[in-house]
Amino acid sequence: MDDTDLHNAYHDEASMGEDSILSPRGIEHFTRKVTATASHLVGPLTDQSPSAANHYSSAMAEVHKHMKRPNLQRSMFSMAKTTPTDLVRSKFSTSEIQNRALSYLSDDMLQNIPEIDNSYSLFQGFQASFPELSDDGKKHRRRVSRGRKMIDDAPSTPNSPQHLHKLKKERASFMHELEMLGIRKNMASSEIREIDNKIANLAGMRRIILDRLAGLEQEEALLEHDIVDMEGRIEDAQLLVDEAESIAADTPTRDDDEDDLVLDQDNDEFMSKSIYEKLPSASSTPSKSKRHKVIRRKSMPILHEHFEPGTAIREIKAHEDNITAIDFDHPFGTMVSSAMDDSVKVWDLNAGRCIGVLEGHTASVRTLQVEDNILATGGVDATIRLWDLSKAHYDPQGNQDGEEEDGMAFENPDDQPVEPPAGTMSDCPMFTLEAHVDEVTALHFRGDVLVSGSADKTIRHWDLEKGRCIQTLDVMWAAAQASASMGSAEGAWRQTGRSVSGPADFVGALQVFDSALACGTADGMVRLWDLRSGQVHRSLVGHTGPVTCLQFDDMHLVTGSLDRSIRIWDLRTGSIFDAYAYDNPITSMMFDSRRIVSAAQEDVVKVYDKLESRQWDCGAGITQAEENKTPAIVEHVRIKEGYMIEGRQDGIVGVWTC
Amino acid sequence: MTSLPHAVDAETPLKASELQVLRAQYEKEGDMVGVQTKFNYAWGLVKSDARRDQQTGVHLLSDIFRVSPERRRECLYYLALGNYKLGNYGDARRYNDLLLDKEPMNLQAADLRRLIDDKVAKEGLMGVAIISGVAIAAGVVGGILFRGKRR
Incomplete structure (x- = not known):
C-alpha cells in the first residue's frame, strides 16, 4: 500500500537521522491523515455510494489543510535540515568551507559534555562586565544619581502611591545591580581559580621537564665518563702498538732512550707549562679547555x-x-x-x-x-x-x-x-x-x-x-x-x-x-x-x-x-x-x-x-x-x-x- | 534574569567602539586569555552585522567549547545562535537539538528551534519556488522550441 510505504519511508528517515528533526507525533499525525484520506478515496469505489465525490473532496481538503500547516512545511524541509542557500554555500564557497572547518566540532566532542553547574553563564558574565568595559564612569554616575534622587525624594509627599511605586522601582533596580555585582564577584573568583589551575599545570609541566633534564644530565655524565675511559684505553693500546713497532724496528736501545726522553718531556711539561695552560686564559670567563689527559667535563651541567x-x-x-x-x-x-x-x-x-x-x-x-x-x-x-x-x-x-x-x-x-x-x-x-x-x-x-x-x-x-x-x-x-x-x-x-x-x-x-x-x-x-x-x-x-x-x-x-x-x-x-x-x-x-x-x-x-x-x-x-x-x-x-x-x-x- | 540570551539579543549589534573595547581586552590577555574575555569578544562579534565578524565569533566560540569542558553545555546554545545568524542552519540545528536533548525545558533553545525551522521553511519554499519557476520557464522555452521544431 502506498500509505504504509510512505509511513515506512518517513519512519526510516526519522530513525536514520542522528538528530531526529521530525517529532514522531507529527509523523503519526500526518500518517493518520494520509491513511484516512486513502480509505476515504478507496472507500467510495468499493461501496459505490452516491456521496463519493463529496467524500473525495472532503478528504483532499483535509490533506490540503494539513499540508498548509507550517508544522508540516517545517518537517518537509527539515529533511534537508537546512536551506538550499546554506547547502550551496557550504559546498562551493572556499572561505566558507575554511571557516566551517575551523569551527567544526567533532561528534566525539559533542558527546562529551559534562554536567557542570556554573554559578553564572558566560552570557551573564558578558552582561555584567560589559557596562564596566564600555563605560567605566557609569558606576560613579549611579552613585551620584542615587544621591540626587534622595534629595529629590525629600520634597515629594511620602504617602502618595506614586512615591511607593517609585521606591519599588528603585528597589528593583538596586536588586538588579546587586545581582550583577554578585555575578561579577563570581566571575572574578572563577577567573582566579582558572589562573590557579593554569599555574598548577605549568608548575607540573616544569617539574616533569626538570626531571627529564636531570635524567639527561645524569646520562651525559655517565657517557662522558665512558668516553674518558675509552680514551684511556686507546692511549694504552697506542702505547702497546708503538712499543711493538719499536721492537720490530730492531733498534731497541735508541728507541727506548727516545721514549724515555719523550716521557721526560711530557713530565716536564706537566710540571710547568701544563699548569698555566690549563688555567683559564686572561679573558674574564674561565675558558673550558679540553686538553687531553685533563679529565674535564665536555658538557656544562645546567x-x-x-x-x-x-x-x-x-x-x-x-x-x-x-x-x-x-x-x-x-x-x-x-x-x-x-x-x-x-x-x-x-x-x-x-x-x-x-x-x-x-x-x-x-x-x-x-x-x-x-x-x-x-x-x-x-x-x-x-x-x-x-x-x-x-x-x-x-x-x-x-x-x-x-x-x-x-x-x-x-x-x-x-x-x-x-x-x-x-x-x-x-x-x-x-x-x-x-x-x-x-x-x-x-x-x-x-x-x-x-x-x-x-x-x-x-x-x-x-x-x-x-x-x-x-x-x-x-x-x-x-x-x-x-x-x-x-x-x-x-x-x-x-x-x-x-x-x-x-x-x-x-x-x-x-x-x-x-x-x-x-x-x-x-x-x-x-x-x-x-x-x-x-x-x-x-x-x-x-x-x-x-x-x-x-x-x-x-x-x-x-x-x-x-x-x-x-x-x-x-x-x-x-x-x-x-x-x-x-x-x-x-x-x-x-x-x-x-x-x-x-x-x-x-x-x-x-x-x-x-x-x-x-x-x-x-x-x-x-x-x-x-x-x-x-x-x-x-x-x-x-x-x-x-x-x-x-x-x-x-x-x-x-x-x-x- | 535569564542565563542565556534570547535570539533577539544576537541581532542587536554593538557600537564599533564597544566592540573595540572587547577586542582590546581580548588582545591584551594574549595567549593566556580567560574564558570570559574570550566569550565577551566572541559574543560581541556574533552580534555584529558583518559576516566576517560573525564567522570569527563562531570560531572563537568553538574554541571555548574545545578548551573549557565546563562551559560546553551553554556553548552549544551560543554556537547554535551564531550559526543561525550566519545562516548555517544545519550546524545551528545540530547544536541546538543536542542542547534540547539535554535540557528539554530550555525555553531559549526551544525558541531558537522554532526560529530555525521558520527560516528554513521560508527559505526552502523560496528555493522551491525559484527552482520550480526556472523549471517552468525551461519547460515553456523547451515547449516553444519543440513546437518550433515540429513546425
Whole structure:
C-alpha cells in the first residue's frame, strides 16, 4: 500500500537521522491523515455510494489543510535540515568551507559534555562586565544619581502611591545591580581559580621537564665518563702498538732512550707549562679547555640554573669539625674541603661522594683554591702544597667494594658518608712551597703566578713554572713607606678601632691577576700591588675592621670585613661604588655575574642579587626553620654560575642553587 | 534574569567602539586569555552585522567549547545562535537539538528551534519556488522550441 510505504519511508528517515528533526507525533499525525484520506478515496469505489465525490473532496481538503500547516512545511524541509542557500554555500564557497572547518566540532566532542553547574553563564558574565568595559564612569554616575534622587525624594509627599511605586522601582533596580555585582564577584573568583589551575599545570609541566633534564644530565655524565675511559684505553693500546713497532724496528736501545726522553718531556711539561695552560686564559670567563689527559667535563651541567633559587641540591656531612676552607672548580664538578680536624677531602659534587683524602699537611689547612685540576692548599704548618686532582684513582660510576648503590650514600644525608678507598690520591701531590715562617692564611693563583699571605706579615709571590718564590712583599714595610712618603696616616698601618674577639688573620684575602695583586689585611686596608715593581700603587681605605675576603673582576673589587660591611669599589677610580652591611662580621664572600654571597655568622648565606638589587637569604636556616632545627653557622661560602656551596661550623657542606 | 540570551539579543549589534573595547581586552590577555574575555569578544562579534565578524565569533566560540569542558553545555546554545545568524542552519540545528536533548525545558533553545525551522521553511519554499519557476520557464522555452521544431 502506498500509505504504509510512505509511513515506512518517513519512519526510516526519522530513525536514520542522528538528530531526529521530525517529532514522531507529527509523523503519526500526518500518517493518520494520509491513511484516512486513502480509505476515504478507496472507500467510495468499493461501496459505490452516491456521496463519493463529496467524500473525495472532503478528504483532499483535509490533506490540503494539513499540508498548509507550517508544522508540516517545517518537517518537509527539515529533511534537508537546512536551506538550499546554506547547502550551496557550504559546498562551493572556499572561505566558507575554511571557516566551517575551523569551527567544526567533532561528534566525539559533542558527546562529551559534562554536567557542570556554573554559578553564572558566560552570557551573564558578558552582561555584567560589559557596562564596566564600555563605560567605566557609569558606576560613579549611579552613585551620584542615587544621591540626587534622595534629595529629590525629600520634597515629594511620602504617602502618595506614586512615591511607593517609585521606591519599588528603585528597589528593583538596586536588586538588579546587586545581582550583577554578585555575578561579577563570581566571575572574578572563577577567573582566579582558572589562573590557579593554569599555574598548577605549568608548575607540573616544569617539574616533569626538570626531571627529564636531570635524567639527561645524569646520562651525559655517565657517557662522558665512558668516553674518558675509552680514551684511556686507546692511549694504552697506542702505547702497546708503538712499543711493538719499536721492537720490530730492531733498534731497541735508541728507541727506548727516545721514549724515555719523550716521557721526560711530557713530565716536564706537566710540571710547568701544563699548569698555566690549563688555567683559564686572561679573558674574564674561565675558558673550558679540553686538553687531553685533563679529565674535564665536555658538557656544562645546567640543571641547577633551572632550580628555583634557594633550592637545596645536596647536603654533605663532610667533616666532623669546623670547616676551615672550601672550594670547587665548577658546578657539579670537584669540591675540596678542609676542616679543623686537619683533613683535606676531595668530593665529587655530581655524585656527592668523597673521592679521597689528601695527606701531606701536618696541620689544618686554612686556605685552598681549586682551578681545573690543580689544587693549592695553604696550612697552619706554613707550607703551600700543590696537587693534581686528575691523578686521582676514582671511578665515578663504580661501586665501592660492592657496598651500596651509587646514589645511596648521599640520598640519605644522615648516613655516614662512604669512606673512599685508601690511596686514591697517592699520585696527586705535585710539590710543596716552603718559605713562610708562620701559618698561611690566604692564597690565590692564576696562570703560573701564585701569591700567598701569611701570619708572618709577608706576602710571597711564587712562580709555579719554576716552583720557587720570586719575591716577598713586606706589608709592614709597604705601610711604613706609604706613611713616610705621604706624610700622613693614609696607607699607614694602624690598628683598627674595632675590637675583635680573637686575633684576625694578618692577611685576610688575596687575589692576583697577571701582575696586579689585591690584598686585604687585618688593619682594614685593601692594598693594590704591582708585582713587577713590588710596590703598593693604591690603598683603599674604608673598612674599620680586618678584611676577611675580597674578589675583583674587570670592573669592581668587592671586599668583606669583620666590620660587618661589604664594600664594592670601583677599580678605576678607587672610590666606593656600593656598600651594605649585615648584623654580624663577614667571614667569607664571593660573587659571580649576578650575586654576591656572604657568610655573616648566621645559619644562612646572605645573598645580594645585583641585577634586582635585592637581598635574600639562602641556606639551611630557611629550609630547616619549619622543622625547628637550627643548623650550624655558615663559615665559608663559594659560588660559581649560580651554584653555591657553604661550609658550616659542624662540618656539613650544603650545596644550593642561587 | 535569564542565563542565556534570547535570539533577539544576537541581532542587536554593538557600537564599533564597544566592540573595540572587547577586542582590546581580548588582545591584551594574549595567549593566556580567560574564558570570559574570550566569550565577551566572541559574543560581541556574533552580534555584529558583518559576516566576517560573525564567522570569527563562531570560531572563537568553538574554541571555548574545545578548551573549557565546563562551559560546553551553554556553548552549544551560543554556537547554535551564531550559526543561525550566519545562516548555517544545519550546524545551528545540530547544536541546538543536542542542547534540547539535554535540557528539554530550555525555553531559549526551544525558541531558537522554532526560529530555525521558520527560516528554513521560508527559505526552502523560496528555493522551491525559484527552482520550480526556472523549471517552468525551461519547460515553456523547451515547449516553444519543440513546437518550433515540429513546425
